[in-house]
Amino acid sequence: DSGVTQTPKHLITATGQRVTLRCSPRSGDLSVYWYQQSLDQGLQFLIQYYNGEERAKGNILERFSAQQFPDLHSELNLSSLELGDSALYFCASSVVTGGDTGELFFGEGSRLTVL
């Protein structure tokens, strides 16, 4: 158990809909990362938050948005869903302090299926 919790584990929805994926990082971890993994694109970095602030952006579509709340949990919002958004969405967290090793701890993922 990595200590990172993602909900829901599975989600099936229709095109055009909007969903929210939730991530609770390990206790004490300030940084949260979101990744998308699909068969054709592999593991893609979406976005990183550090202590509530956006710190890095990857291949995140404009239809997608995220935020990190004061209690450090994070949500990834996916809107106007398309078939191609079907994927496994991972959240990871890390400590990110001066002495940390940079290790990421991954959740089990949220599997999104868009029909």
Place this chain on the structure above:
Amino acid sequence: AQSVTQLDSHVSVSEGTPVLLRCNYSSSYSPSLFWYVQHPNKGLQLLLKYTSAATLVKGINGFEAEFKKSETSFHLTKPSAHMSDAAEYFCVVSERGGYQKVTFGTGTKLQVIP
């Protein structure tokens, strides 16, 4: 800037034979390097990490990796493959800083043939 190159997208070995998964990196700073493993329909699990201590790093399940600065490599090895090693492996470089930049390789799928 930092980058990671996993030189093989697929590797196939026979059970009981050695495993070699290759990774080269580039980094402007002294990086931390990691190998993660992902079994089908599972999350990513840390196999091992290098953080500027010993250059030969031992991980879980008999895996090792050697940090070679002169070659900018961090290859993953195991003396004897087991069927349960069949999975996808990711090499990762991390630069510590104000917020920590993390870069994943594209992954190597390991097939183990009985």
